[in-house]
Structure formats: structure tokens, C-alpha cells
Amino acid sequence: MAHTERLYYTDSYLKEFAASILRIEDDPRGVRIYLDRTAFYPESGGQPSDHGELAGVHLLDVIDEGEEVAHILAHRLAGEAVQGNIDWARRFDHMQQHTGQHILSAAFERAAGYKTVSFHLGAESSTIDLDSDRVGAQQIEAAEELANSVVFENRPVTVSFHSAADVQKLDLRKPTEREGEIRLVEVEGFDLSACGGTHVSRTGGVGIINVRKVERAKGQTRLEFVCGGRALRRARQDFSILSEAARGFSTGLENVPEMIEKQAQEMCNAGKSQQKLAEELAGLEAAQLWQQSTEKNGSRVVRRLYESAEGKRAKLTAHAISKHPGGVALIGVKGIPTALFFAQTPGGKANLSDVLKQTVAKFGGKGGGSRDFAQGGGLPENQIEAALSFAESLLS
Ligand SMILES: [Zn+2]
Known part of the structure; x- marks a missing residue:
């Protein structure tokens, strides 16, 4: 088995390269092509694989097989000499995120003593997991500040190769x-880290490092971050979202949180006054219905049916009727779902819980409650009228 020379190990800025095909194997997606050398990065160590073209053909995947790197293409290539072209925008983005990760992880270790246990470079943002769930907001800010100062200092980022024995003597951030x-x-x-990924050659190339999200779980803290071009795009997106919110409130960007707070308070007040009005209206309606009902053995039974959208009003009215002497409310609500509200003046003659249970036993649905107030629902809509009249027959 041959060994693929990885050109990106020593030059991560190589955008195109010439190589020879050593062999071609079948693959479920087409073919696996093995070259003597490649600048394509295969997915490894949290960094996704490169995109690009080999001899003008779109690359489906690049796979790290240890000694060799496999290039997946949909079909075979003619000839032996090929030219590879890297999708540079994607690669450079990965270089920014990956170098940013080294710096951010080192900053957390230096600023707060937290170690990075894993790294993932995602399509939108990247994450590192720190070995504690007690990472505080001030520590995050301090680490972010330190990491960016290292970016601004534009320090060199260099690659070197060593034997495993020599590496044991070096002070790596994470032993290998x-x-x-x-x-x-x-x-x-x-x-100083052991890493096979692609990085920018000076820290200034990272642009900026910005922590976006913090999640604490299972003894760890997951931090989402963006670097360079991603940070710029996210800042633009944030600005556009905030501007839209500010336009909606006809105010400046800095006043948006205050306006949200104010509107939430207004909505809460409006909800309260609406509830109060609904109760008042139900009280008036109940008084009228009670007045119009006929007194029989000290009771005044009010039977009434409401439309499906009036469930809340129906319930309030039932309660309000029960506040009048001898008042008994048998209220139904049409529509899906149907509802029943039975209420009487506390200490009234009937047991409304029993009345409701017998009614739903006969007409379907379910429900329950106390002696003076019971509610139910789920009856067939065309049975509601019959159910109310049945309930009234149980009262006498
Ligand atoms: Zn790296």
C-alpha cells in the first residue's frame, strides 16, 4: 500500500496541485481514487473535509484511511496525471475556525484552568466542550478577551514534525x-498542540473570535463560537434583525429591550382588564337570565346554549348565576369540543357532580367536579340540547 503525501501538512494555503493517480477502486458512490500526493483535507479531528474538483470533476468526499487519502468521484478519470482544485472559500473558513479553536481552548486553559475535551467544526458555528459545568460569564468574557488579544498580536502559527519520544518531553496543551x-x-x-488540521499562518488571519452560546450539561460546558468571516456574517445578521425590531417599535436599536419590556407589561395589563370586563359582562348577563327564569321550590334553573367560541363566557356566566339566590346554571357550549358547565348556589339542593356524571354516561363524553360546580365535555354536538334537558329532569 502506498502512502499519500499530504501537501496541506506543510502548506495549508495550496489551492491547486498536480498529482498522479496510483490506483482506482470501486465505491458505492462511484470510484475511490488514490493519488501520490493531495492537498485535499479529509475529515478528521473535528474539521470537515474539503470540497473541490479533481481533473474538473466534482469531488463527492475525501476520506482519511490512515496511510492513504481516498478521493470519491462519481466516475473514473482517464489518464494518470490530474490537477486538483480546492474550494478555497470553504477551506479558508475552516482554517479560521480551526485556528480560532486552538487559541480559544488555550485561552480558557490560561484564563480559567478549563481544559477542552472535544471540538466540532459545524456548517454554521463550531463548539468546544470544557471539562466543567461551572464556567461563568466573566470567565468566558476573560477567555474571549485573551483569545482576541492573541489574534490582534498577529502571532506566527507554525507547523513542525517530531518523533513521539521527543513529543513526550514537550509541554503540549493536550497529551497525545x-x-x-x-x-x-x-x-x-x-x-502547542498535536494536530493534523489546516490553520492560518498568523493569528491575525483568524480575524476575530466570538462566543455565541453557552450550554451547561453533564459536568461540561459547551461553547458555540464563530471566527473570521462567520463572525462578520453573524454580526451583519444580528444588526439586520435588531434593526427590523427597532423599526417595528419606531425606536433606536439600543431601546429595543426596553420597548419589549414595556409592550409585555401593556399586554399583561390589557389581559387583566379584558378578564375584568368579561367577568362584569357575565355578571350582568347572569343577573338578567336569573331574573327571567321561573322560581320553582326555591330554585331558579337557567338553561342556556353558547356558540363554540364562547366557552370562556359560558363558564363565567355559570359561576355568576350561582351567586344569585337559588340559582342553578345548566350551560352547554356547541362546537368541537363541546362543553358543559353546571353550577348552583353553594349548599343548593342538587348534587351537580352526580347530575353531570349521569348526563355524560347517557350522552357520551366525560367530566366531573364537586356538588356545587361540575364541568364536562366531549359529547356529540347534536346531543347537547338533549343532554341539558336530561340534566334538568334530574334536578326535580
Ligand atoms: Zn488544529
Whole structure:
């Protein structure tokens, strides 16, 4: 088995390269092409694989097979010599995020003593997991500040190769178990890590490092962050969202939180006054219905049906009727779902819980309650009238 020379190990800025095809194997997606050398980065160590073209053909995937790198294409290529072209915008973005991660992880270790246990470079943002769930907002700010100062100082980021034995003597941020030749990436005077990824050549290339989100779980803290071009795009997006909110409130950006607070308070007040009005209206309606009902053995039974949208009004009215002497409310609500509200003046003659249970036992649905107030629902809509009249027959 041949060994693929990884050109990105020593030059991560190589955008195109010439190589020879050593062999081609079948793959479910087409073919696996093996070259003598490649600048395509295969997914590894949290960094996704490169996109690009080999001999003008779109690359489906790049796979790290240990000694070799496999290039997946939909079909075979003619000839032996090929030219590879890297999707540079994607690669450079990965270089910014990946270098930013080294710096941010080292900053957390230096500023607060937290170690990074894992790293993921996602399509929109990246994450690191720190080895504690007690990472505080001030520590995050301090680490972010330190990381960006290292970016602004534009320190060199260099690559070197060492034997495993030599690496044991060096002070790596995270010890490595790897054997054979080990690739080290150093952010001058700040971080030394074993890494096979692609990085910018000076920290200034990272642009900026911005922590966006914090989640604490299972003894760890997951931090979402963006660097460079992503940070710029997110800042633009934030600005546009905030501007839209400010336009909606006809105010300046800085007043948006205050306006949201104010509107929430107004809505809360409006809700309260609406509830008060609804109760008052139900009281008036109940008084009228009670007045119009006929007294029989000291009771005044009010039977009434409401439309489906009036469930809340129906319930309030039932309660309000029960506040009048001898008042008994048998209220139904049409529509899906149907509802029943039975209420009587406290200590009244009937047991409304029993009345309701017998009614739903006969007509379907379910419900329950106390002696003086019971509610139910789920009856067939065309049975509601019959159910109310049945309930009234149970009262006498
Ligand atoms: Zn790296």
C-alpha cells in the first residue's frame, strides 16, 4: 500500500496541485481514487473535509484511511496525471475556525484552568466542550478577551514534525497518544498542540473570535463560537434583525429591550382588564337570565346554549348565576369540543357532580367536579340540547 503525501501538512494555503493517480477502486458512490500526493483535507479531528474538483470533476468526499487519502468521484478519470482544485472559500473558513479553536481552548486553559475535551467544526458555528459545568460569564468574557488579544498580536502559527519520544518531553496543551511522526502546531508563545488540521499562518488571519452560546450539561460546558468571516456574517445578521425590531417599535436599536419590556407589561395589563370586563359582562348577563327564569321550590334553573367560541363566557356566566339566590346554571357550549358547565348556589339542593356524571354516561363524553360546580365535555354536538334537558329532569 502506498502512502499519500499530504501537501496541506506543510502548506495549508495550496489551492491547486498536480498529482498522479496510483490506483482506482470501486465505491458505492462511484470510484475511490488514490493519488501520490493531495492537498485535499479529509475529515478528521473535528474539521470537515474539503470540497473541490479533481481533473474538473466534482469531488463527492475525501476520506482519511490512515496511510492513504481516498478521493470519491462519481466516475473514473482517464489518464494518470490530474490537477486538483480546492474550494478555497470553504477551506479558508475552516482554517479560521480551526485556528480560532486552538487559541480559544488555550485561552480558557490560561484564563480559567478549563481544559477542552472535544471540538466540532459545524456548517454554521463550531463548539468546544470544557471539562466543567461551572464556567461563568466573566470567565468566558476573560477567555474571549485573551483569545482576541492573541489574534490582534498577529502571532506566527507554525507547523513542525517530531518523533513521539521527543513529543513526550514537550509541554503540549493536550497529551497525545499517537505514535510515529507527530505534527505539532504552535501559536507562538501561546499554544502547542498535536494536530493534523489546516490553520492560518498568523493569528491575525483568524480575524476575530466570538462566543455565541453557552450550554451547561453533564459536568461540561459547551461553547458555540464563530471566527473570521462567520463572525462578520453573524454580526451583519444580528444588526439586520435588531434593526427590523427597532423599526417595528419606531425606536433606536439600543431601546429595543426596553420597548419589549414595556409592550409585555401593556399586554399583561390589557389581559387583566379584558378578564375584568368579561367577568362584569357575565355578571350582568347572569343577573338578567336569573331574573327571567321561573322560581320553582326555591330554585331558579337557567338553561342556556353558547356558540363554540364562547366557552370562556359560558363558564363565567355559570359561576355568576350561582351567586344569585337559588340559582342553578345548566350551560352547554356547541362546537368541537363541546362543553358543559353546571353550577348552583353553594349548599343548593342538587348534587351537580352526580347530575353531570349521569348526563355524560347517557350522552357520551366525560367530566366531573364537586356538588356545587361540575364541568364536562366531549359529547356529540347534536346531543347537547338533549343532554341539558336530561340534566334538568334530574334536578326535580
Ligand atoms: Zn488544529
